[in-house]
Amino acid sequence: MTPLQQGPILLPERIANLIGLGDGLLGQVVGGLIAAFLIANIMLAMTAVAGPWAKRKITAAFTDRIAVNRIGPFGLFIIIADAVRLLSKELIVPEGVDRPAWDLAPIILPASALLGFAVIPMGSGIQLADPETGLVFAFAVASIASLSLVMGGYASNNKYSLMGGLRAVAQNIAYEIPLIVTAASVVIFTGTLQMSEIVAVQREALISITPALTIPQWFAFVNPFAFVLFLVANMAEVGRNPFDIPEAPTEIVAGYQTEYSSVYFVLFYLGEFLHIFLGGALIATLFLGGPAAPIAALEVIPGFVWFLIKIWAVFLLTQWARSAIPRVRIDQLLDIGWKGMLVLSFANLVLTAIIVGVIV
Numbered sequence: 136m137t138p139l140q141q142g143p144i145l146l147p148e149r150i151a152n153l154i155g156l157g158d159g160l161l162g163q164v165v166g167g168l169i170a171a172f173l174i175a176n177i178m179l180a181m182t183a184v185a186g187p188w189a190k191r192k193i194t195a196a197f198t199d200r201i202a203v204n205r206i207g208p209f210g211l212f213i214i215i216a217d218a219v220r221l222l223s224k225e226l227i228v229p230e231g232v233d234r235p236a237w238d239l240a241p242i243i244l245p246a247s248a249l250l251g252f253a254v255i256p257m258g259s260g261i262q263l264a265d266p267e268t269g270l271v272f273a274f275a276v277a278s279i280a281s282l283s284l285v286m287g288g289y290a291s292n293n294k295y296s297l298m299g300g301l302r303a304v305a306q307n308i309a310y311e312i313p314l315i316v317t318a319a320s321v322v323i324f325t326g327t328l329q330m331s332e333i334v335a336v337q338r339e340a341l342i343s344i345t346p347a348l349t350i351p352q353w354f355a356f357v358n359p360f361a362f363v364l365f366l367v368a369n370m371a372e373v374g375r376n377p378f379d380i381p382e383a384p385t386e387i388v389a390g391y392q393t394e395y396s397s398v399y400f401v402l403f404y405l406g407e408f409l410h411i412f413l414g415g416a417l418i419a420t421l422f423l424g425g426p427a428a429p430i431a432a433l434e435v436i437p438g439f440v441w442f443l444i445k446i447w448a449v450f451l452l453t454q455w456a457r458s459a460i461p462r463v464r465i466d467q468l469l470d471i472g473w474k475g476m477l478v479l480s481f482a483n484l485v486l487t488a489i490i491v492g493v494i495v
Contacts, residue, residue, distance in 0.1 A: 144260050146170040170263050175249050181443075182408040185450060187217040193451060197458035218401075226397040233290035240287035241392075241399040244406030247279035251413045256331045258426025258438025269330035270322065270421075274315055277372075277413060280406070281307045284381070287403070288391035299390030302465060303374070303381035309472030310371035310378075313480035317365045320487040321354050321421045334425035347432040355422040361483050362422045366452070368476055369414040371468075374407065375453040377460045380468055415449030416442075 151157060151166030188203065188211060195202030203210030228234070254269035256262045266272060281304050288300020322328060325336045341352035355362040371378040382390030392403040419425055423445050426438030433441075463471065 145262050145265060146174075146260060147263060149260055167263070171253070174252055174257075174261075174263060178249065178252055178409060178412060179405070181412060181447075182405055183214055183218070185412075186404060186408050187214045189450070190454060193454040194458050197455060221401050222398055224397040226399060229292060229394050231292035232394070233292070236286045236290035237394075238399075240283045240290060241395060241402035241406070243283035243286070244280055245402055245409050246406075247276050247283065248406060248409035248413045250276040250279075252416065254330050255413075255416045255420055256334050256425050257416075257442045258440075261426075261439055262331065265329060265331045268328045270318060270328045270333070273330070273413075273417060274311075274318070277410065278307070278311060280410060281311075283406070284391045287395070291391070291394040293394050295388045296391050296393045299381045299393070303391055305465075306371060306374075306378065306381055306468060306472070309469050310368045310476060313472065313476035314365065314368040314372060316477075316480040316484055317361050317368060318417075318421055320358060320361045320484050323484070323487050323491050324354065324357065330420055330425075334420060334427065337424040338427055347430070349431040350429070351424055351427055353422060353424045353427075353429075358483070358487065361487070362418075364476065364480055364483060365418060365422065366449075368480075369418060369449075370453060370456060371472065371476075373411045373414050373453065375411070376457040377463045378468060379457075380462060380465050383462060411450055411453055412446050415446030418449050419445035 147163065147166035147170040148158065149166075150169050151162030154165070156162030156165055191202040191213075192210075194200075203213040206212040206216055228237070251273045253263040254266065254272050256265070284303040284307075285300040288296045288298070288303070291297070321333065325333050327333060327336075337351055337353050339352050340349045341356055342350040344350075350356070370376075374381060380386065382392065392400060395403055419442060426442040428434045428436060428438075428441055
């Protein structure tokens with residue numbers, strides 16, 4: 136498997152050339168800012184659809200109920216109604232909060248997710264940056280979310296918020312290690328940490344029946360065990376059932392965001408869904424060929440469309456789990472992470488290294 140030697144022109148360069156600024160410093164800065172603005176707004180728009188509307192519709196479908204259907208066609212205007220309702224509420228600041236940390240916590244959470252999208256290849260040159268250590272960068276900025284959760288819990292001057300923040304950090308540590316170790320098995324296959332190269336390797340044929348019916352060697356097909364491990368660990372990282380103990384209302388009121396209201400609550404909610412989409416983007420990039428079509432015959436559909444389909448499929452999976460799988464206790468959750476997922480992820484890593492060593 137030989138990665139492509141030269142990737143496509145990145146989105147900031149395309150924009151700089153389009154507006155006539157060229158490859159100079161000014162073009163790089165302006166092109167980068169415009170490209171980042173576009174990608175961020177696409178992700179924010181998806182989150183606005185997912186949170187107030189899609190989440191309710193999917194949950195209602197799974198539980199045989201009627202979801203939002205009164206405001207606008209198919210209830211879509213609930214997005215605007217919820218935004219106005221939440222943003223117009225008073226921002227209540229409890230007594231005794233650690234104000235700097237309390238203010239920063241809801242900003243850090245969505246920002247850490249948006250930074251992760253900077254290195255994700257979304258198809259047809261739609262990528263902000265492509266560093267050689269892109270995978271490391273994505274995991275590094277995503278892990279900043281743990282800081283936001285513990286800051287919000289500690290600064291709120293509420294014992295339930297503090298407990299939720301501590302649980303969130305304990306859970307993230309327990310599942311972040313298996314997540315990264317499982318991703319390392321993909322790095323062993325590809326021999327690179329560069330996101331575009333990981334996608335390029337998966338474009339090679341796994342099974343070729345005819346030129347139109349060529350199945351690519353997505354790592355979900357090559358190593359399905361690692362794919363399942365990564366899916367489960369990602370569910371824990373984004374706090375979806377059965378791993379949503381840090382914010383379980385039946386146990387600790389609402390977790391680390393208990394004392395937050397108005398725009399700060401919206402930012403926490405926004406950050407949660409952005410991290411779900413970032414997790415879906417990493418799954419798509421590492422195991423599902425990124426923006427590539429599943430078979431050659433479907434490559435007429437733009438890669439960006441396939442990329443969005445894949446991350447929405449991961450979102451659908453998280454909502455199915457939320458509706459169908461009960462929560463586990465906090466001690467069970469940590470046992471699954473440290474005694475189960477960690478052992479299995481290292482076993483997968485060793486097995487992958489052996490297989491690749493034998494093949495190469």
